[in-house]
Amino acid sequence: MQRMSALPVRTTLVFLACVALAGCDSPSRTTPVAAAATPAATLTTRDFTGVWIAIGTFDDPAGPPPWSQTLWPSNPPFTEWGAAESRRLSEPQGFTPCSPTGPVFAMWELGLFPIQILESPGQLVIIRETGGMPRRIYTDGREHPPPEELEPTWMGHSIGRWQGDVFVVDTVGTNGRARAMNGVGANVQVSVDDAKPRLPTSAELHLVERWRLVADGQLFEDELTISDPKTYTEPIIVKHYFQRRPDIDMLEFSCADTPRPADETIAEQ
Amino acid sequence: MKATTIFLLAAFTAAAPAAAHHSFAPFDRSKEVTLTGAVKEFQWTNPHAWIQIMVKDDQGRETEWDIECAPANMMARTGWNKSTIKPGDAVVATVNPMRDGRSSGALVTITLPDGTVLGPGDAPKPLPIR
Numbered sequence: 018m019q020r021m022s023a024l025p026v027r028t029t030l031v032f033l034a035c036v037a038l039a040g041c042d043s044p045s046r047t048t049p050v051a052a053a054a055t056p057a058a059t060l061t062t063r064d065f066t067g068v069w070i071a072i073g074t075f076d077d078p079a080g081p082p083p084w085s086q087t088l089w090p091s092n093p094p095f096t097e098w099g100a101a102e103s104r105r106l107s108e109p110q111g112f113t114p115c116s117p118t119g120p121v122f123a124m125w126e127l128g129l130f131p132i133q134i135l136e137s138p139g140q141l142v143i144i145r146e147t148g149g150m151p152r153r154i155y156t157d158g159r160e161h162p163p164p165e166e167l168e169p170t171w172m173g174h175s176i177g178r179w180q181g182d183v184f185v186v187d188t189v190g191t192n193g194r195a196r197a198m199n200g201v202g203a204n205v206q207v208s209v210d211d212a213k214p215r216l217p218t219s220a221e222l223h224l225v226e227r228w229r230l231v232a233d234g235q236l237f238e239d240e241l242t243i244s245d246p247k248t249y250t251e252p253i254i255v256k257h258y259f260q261r262r263p264d265i266d267m268l269e270f271s272c273a274d275t276p277r278p279a280d281e282t283i284a285e286q
Numbered sequence: 287m288k289a290t291t292i293f294l295l296a297a298f299t300a301a302a303p304a305a306a307h308h309s310f311a312p313f314d315r316s317k318e319v320t321l322t323g324a325v326k327e328f329q330w331t332n333p334h335a336w337i338q339i340m341v342k343d344d345q346g347r348e349t350e351w352d353i354e355c356a357p358a359n360m361m362a363r364t365g366w367n368k369s370t371i372k373p374g375d376a377v378v379a380t381v382n383p384m385r386d387g388r389s390s391g392a393l394v395t396i397t398l399p400d401g402t403v404l405g406p407g408d409a410p411k412p413l414p415i416r
Contacts, residue, residue, distance in 0.1 A: 268359045274331035
C-alpha cells in the first residue's frame, strides 16, 4: 500500500497532462514520468489508468483465447431464495428501466460500453459510461466499516491492496437491489450467452477481485470471486478481460433522455 | 458498412446467427418488415435513439412508424451522428416489427438517401492484441 499511495500522485498528474494533450492511455506516455520514482517493472504492471472495454462480442461473448471471458454458469448453484429471485428478475415486472447495476456488472458492461479508471492518491475510481454510480476503491489502507456502520449502496464499499503485481479488491455493503449480474433487462438477450438464468445478488454479496495487467498491459484481467450465501450455495468465479482503448473517448449517457414505457422497449438502460 | 450489426436490438444480418438473438421482448425477431418513406423525426438519444418514418400504403394513406435504434453512444461509434438523418429524408428501413401489431419496430438496417446503409449501432470492434 505504501507503493500504491506514492504512485498514483504521479499517475494523476500524468493523466491531467494527457488530457490537455489529448490522449493519455499509452503506456509509453505514462511510463517515463512515473518511472522517475518507481521501478519501471512495477509501473508497467500496475497502471490501470485509462479507458477500457470488455472484450468479446455478442456472437462470441467469450472472445478468443487465451484471454477468453468466463461465461456465466448454465446451472447456477442457487439457494431456494436465489432461484426465486432469478425467476423474479426474468419477468418484465421484475425489471425497472434505468435501475442501477452492481459492482459485478460494472466490471463487464457487456462489452458494449467503456469504463474509465482514474487512479488518485488513496483511491481508484471507475467511471462507467452508462452512468449511474462510479465505483470507488479505497487504496489508503482503510478497512471496511463495521457492519453496524456500513451503509448499503449500489456499488458497495471497496478496498484495494496490492499483493505483488495483483491488485486485490474486496467489496461488501451492496444493497441487494441491483439488476442481475448477467443482463441489462428482464428478458433481454444481447448475446449467445444470455439464454441463461438471471443471476441476482443480495446484500450478502462479498466480492473479491484480483486485477492484473496482461498482454504487456493491453488487457487487464479481473478474476471475480462472487460469494453470496443468500443467493448461491457456493461462490461463482469468473474472469473478465478489458482491453485498453486509447482510441475511445468516453461519452455522456443519460438514461432518461428517451423515456418510453417499458413494454415498448427492448432494453432500457 | 459493418458485416455484422448486432446490439441490444439483436439485428439479424447475414453474418449473425439468427437463433442467437431471441427474447420475450416486444419485437418479433423472426420477422422483418421493409419500410419506404420519409423521416418525420429523429431522436438522437440514450438509452436508445428513435426514428419516426411516414410510410404510405397503396391507397396513399400515411402511417407513422416508430423505430427503435441502439443507444446513441453505440451508434456514434459505428458511423452515426445527430445529422445522419434529417426530417424529410427518403429512407428505406428494415425492422423487426412489434408483436402486438403496432406500427413500431427495432431497426435492422436503414438505407440513406445517398445509398449508405447503416445498422442500428454496435459495440466497438476489439483491437488486435499484439
